[in-house]
Amino acid sequence: MSMVYGPVMSWRYGRSLGIDPVPPPKRCTFNCVYCQLGPTRNPVLSADAAQETLPDEKQLFNQLDEYLRQISIESLDVVTFSGSGEPTLNLHLGSMVRQVRKCLPELPIVLLSNGSLLDHPRVMKNLSEFDIVTVKFDAGDDKTHRAINRPLAPFRHDQLVKAIHGLRTKTNVTIALEVMLLKLSSGISNISGKARETLVRELVELAPVVDIFQLYTPWRPPAEEQVQPISQSELKDFALELSSSIDKGRIWVYGIHDARTHSASWKSHQSIRNDILTMLQRRPCRLKDLAQSLDTSISSLLPLISQLRRVNAITVRQHLNEVYYSAQNEV
Numbered sequence: 554m555s556m557v558y559g560p561v562m563s564w565r566y567g568r569s570l571g572i573d574p575v576p577p578p579k580r581c582t583f584n585c586v587y588c589q590l591g592p593t594r595n596p597v598l599s600a601d602a603a604q605e606t607l608p609d610e611k612q613l614f615n616q617l618d619e620y621l622r623q624i625s626i627e628s629l630d631v632v633t634f635s636g637s638g639e640p641t642l643n644l645h646l647g648s649m650v651r652q653v654r655k656c657l658p659e660l661p662i663v664l665l666s667n668g669s670l671l672d673h674p675r676v677m678k679n680l681s682e683f684d685i686v687t688v689k690f691d692a693g694d695d696k697t698h699r700a701i702n703r704p705l706a707p708f709r710h711d712q713l714v715k716a717i718h719g720l721r722t723k724t725n726v727t728i729a730l731e732v733m734l735l736k737l738s739s740g741i742s743n744i745s746g747k748a749r750e751t752l753v754r755e756l757v758e759l760a761p762v763v764d765i766f767q768l769y770t771p772w773r774p775p776a777e778e779q780v781q782p783i784s785q786s787e788l789k790d791f792a793l794e795l796s797s798s799i800d801k802g803r804i805w806v807y808g809i810h811d812a813r814t815h816s817a818s819w820k821s822h823q824s825i826r827n828d829i830l831t832m833l834q835r836r837p838c839r840l841k842d843l844a845q846s847l848d849t850s851i852s853s854l855l856p857l858i859s860q861l862r863r864v865n866a867i868t869v870r871q872h873l874n875e876v877y878y879s880a881q882n883e884v
């Protein structure tokens with residue numbers, strides 16, 4: 554399975570070529586309640602523990618070279634390192650970014666991270682190679698952080714705050730915080746009560762060191778039924794509260810900020826079946842997402858989707874009145 558996938562349609566960054574430096578099965582230091590990859594069955598507690606089985610920049614080069622023969626490079630907006638777990642677990646990340654930059658010098662390179670490994674000196678050095686580092690920040694206190702992100706190794710919320718400050722002082726990257734706002738059926742939520750107060754306070758305190766705040770809710774099917782997305786008006790209300798202390802232009806709200814304006818353009822597909830599967834292994838997609846990503850029509854995708862369903866290669870799930878397809882993340 555290739556570690557190069559997509560491009561996926563990102564509400565934040567547009568047509569995003571995905572690089573998965575920690576390919577399936579999912580390996581992560583967290584077990585977030587809303588993770589679209591399902592539960593973390595392969596917990597990894599430190600970056601040093603995972604190296605033997607992870608790919609390096611040479612493997613990436615071969616796969617990227619093959620991929621770039623098929624797609625029109627002009628139809629990509631960004632390269633994003635993200636996929637089947639926590640990308641910073643791969644200590645070859647820095648050389649991988651340099652490799653991508655040689656092939657795609659015009660494109661910004663983004664990392665999506667949960668921030669748990671930033672105190673590892675090699676991880677921090679790797680991060681300095683990126684243009685944008687997006688760090689998950691769903692809670693303003695340790696109790697809510699443990700309830701939502703469920704770190705698998707001892708990792709406290711205050712360590713995350715310290716790591717974000719370290720990212721500012723040790724690198725020149727643009728720092729974005731992605732804040733998943735949600736409710737759990739247990740009554741826990743980061744948009745009400747004390748949890749909301751502390752989250753808003755911490756976001757405001759981090760404003761001097763952070764460039765962009767990205768507010769969203771689980772709009773793709775989450776791992777667990779207990780996760781409930783919030784409404785668009787609740788999202789806007791949270792953004793409004795933040796904007797009394799943080800410049801509005803730095804707050805991106807899902808449903809308002811939307812970079813998914815253009816489709817990708819392909820020269821050819823070596824195997825559209827594989828292109829579908831590599832994408833669905835990393836994130837659930839609707840038919841219209843696949844059509845936009847793969848530069849094809851929904852009607853031409855339908856027979857292939859039916860065939861993949863017949864052989865149980867993909868599953869289907871309804872979420873917020875939309876139909877999503879996913880592929881098994883285990884290999």
Ligand code: SF4
Nearest residue numbers: 581583584585588667
């Ligand atoms: S959402 Fe990201 S950080 Fe959370 S468990 Fe899934 S892969 Fe790990």
